[in-house]
Amino acid sequence: MKIIFICTKSITFNTFLYQQAEYFIKKGLQVEVACADIKYLNFKKNLKHKIDFPNKIVDLLNLIRYIKIFIQINKLVKKNISAIFYLHTPVASHLFRLFTFFYKLKIIYFVHGFRFATQSPSIKNFFFKIIEKILSLKTDIFITINNYDYNYIKSNSTKRFLYYKVNGVGLNLPSNHFNEKIKNKKKIKKILVISAYKKEKGYLDILKVAQILKHKKIKINCYGYGSFKNFKVLKIKNAIHNISFKKFDVNLIKKIKNFDILLHLSKREGLPVAVMEALSQGLPVICYNIRGNNDLIKDKFNGYFVSSFKDVYSKILYLNLEEDVFNQMRFNAFRSIDKSFSKKKINLNIYKIIKNYLKNFK
Numbered sequence: 001m002k003i004i005f006i007c008t009k010s011i012t013f014n015t016f017l018y019q020q021a022e023y024f025i026k027k028g029l030q031v032e033v034a035c036a037d038i039k040y041l042n043f044k045k046n047l048k049h050k051i052d053f054p055n056k057i058v059d060l061l062n063l064i065r066y067i068k069i070f071i072q073i074n075k076l077v078k079k080n081i082s083a084i085f086y087l088h089t090p091v092a093s094h095l096f097r098l099f100t101f102f103y104k105l106k107i108i109y110f111v112h113g114f115r116f117a118t119q120s121p122s123i124k125n126f127f128f129k130i131i132e133k134i135l136s137l138k139t140d141i142f143i144t145i146n147n148y149d150y151n152y153i154k155s156n157s158t159k160r161f162l163y164y165k166v167n168g169v170g171l172n173l174p175s176n177h178f179n180e181k182i183k184n185k186k187k188i189k190k191i192l193v194i195s196a197y198k199k200e201k202g203y204l205d206i207l208k209v210a211q212i213l214k215h216k217k218i219k220i221n222c223y224g225y226g227s228f229k230n231f232k233v234l235k236i237k238n239a240i241h242n243i244s245f246k247k248f249d250v251n252l253i254k255k256i257k258n259f260d261i262l263l264h265l266s267k268r269e270g271l272p273v274a275v276m277e278a279l280s281q282g283l284p285v286i287c288y289n290i291r292g293n294n295d296l297i298k299d300k301f302n303g304y305f306v307s308s309f310k311d312v313y314s315k316i317l318y319l320n321l322e323e324d325v326f327n328q329m330r331f332n333a334f335r336s337i338d339k340s341f342s343k344k345k346i347n348l349n350i351y352k353i354i355k356n357y358l359k360n361f362k
Helices: 010-026 057-061 063-079 090-099 123-138 147-155 203-213 229-237 273-280 309-321 323-335 343-361
Strands: 002-006 030-035 048-050 084-087 106-110 141-144 162-165 190-194 219-224 243-247 261-264 285-287 303-305
Touching: 002 010, 002 090, 010 030, 010 343, 048 063, 063 090, 084 090, 084 343, 090 106, 090 123, 106 343, 141 147, 141 343, 147 162, 162 343, 190 273, 203 219, 203 229, 203 243, 203 309, 229 243, 261 273, 261 309, 273 285, 273 323, 285 309, 309 323
Parallel strands: 002 030, 002 084, 030 048, 084 106, 106 141, 141 162, 190 219, 190 261, 219 243, 261 285, 285 303
Antiparallel strands: none
16 A cells, blocks of 8 residues: 655655654555655655645745646646545645545545644634635544644544544654653753744744843753744844854754753644653753643643743743752653653554554445
């Protein structure tokens, strides 16, 4: 059986899905990948398909672009009519299901986060919710990664589709990970941020936190994909010297334990890998109480929820004054991640879902 991963950009596949694809291949599935920028895919040349999914807002208004995408998707489908189409990312999943609406296909949607799942209702959210309701008619399986999305699908379930929940895309946890011990620390000196360089990831708030902390000898190191040019300009303009912006480091997991806490002020999440990785290395997390974060963080146990960037300073000050509380929180953070978060376990669970689906499909 062939399974075709479909996502908007290669970065999603390379960062989160490559090992899952390799696992499926070992289990006997034929794997191919379709996305907009196939030249950047870490995958075999003859198993890639280019679909020019829009990457920028201006592309969303380009009618010719949609015609091209329609032709590319239909060409792919006609050549692989019996394959499983494994959808990732909202743009790719919406356009693929929309442009194949009248085909009878095997479609699995791995939901990294429904676009309409935000704190405040809006016309935009309502629109996305209606769109997803219609497109669910062309979806056989939803795989969700947080409680909000799972409960939404469960409350809107029909006989048309099945639904499951897994703990995200998984972490590479070594076999001896759970035998490790967390060493005590005295104070918070180095704060870690891992997020793509986008406004919705909270960087404007993070800069404000850095401004508040700049006289406390506490450094904030940021790692992420994309351009940090605009944020660096603000840093220089406001003379904030205790924050640095760096490109994402593939070896970052080895460096995480050198930091003291993770600051994660993102406004929207699915199930944040950065938070899971930080917890797995014993870093408490300071974040907003939003979907995904509240699946992983228990307030005052393995981190803190804040309602504003202004609250971050008081949390850090308290942990610096209460060493025992800080180290207990570090221990709790480490113990928050169990084997159900490992890539090996999640890949196995998803493979079982696919295998069971194929059995029932026949």
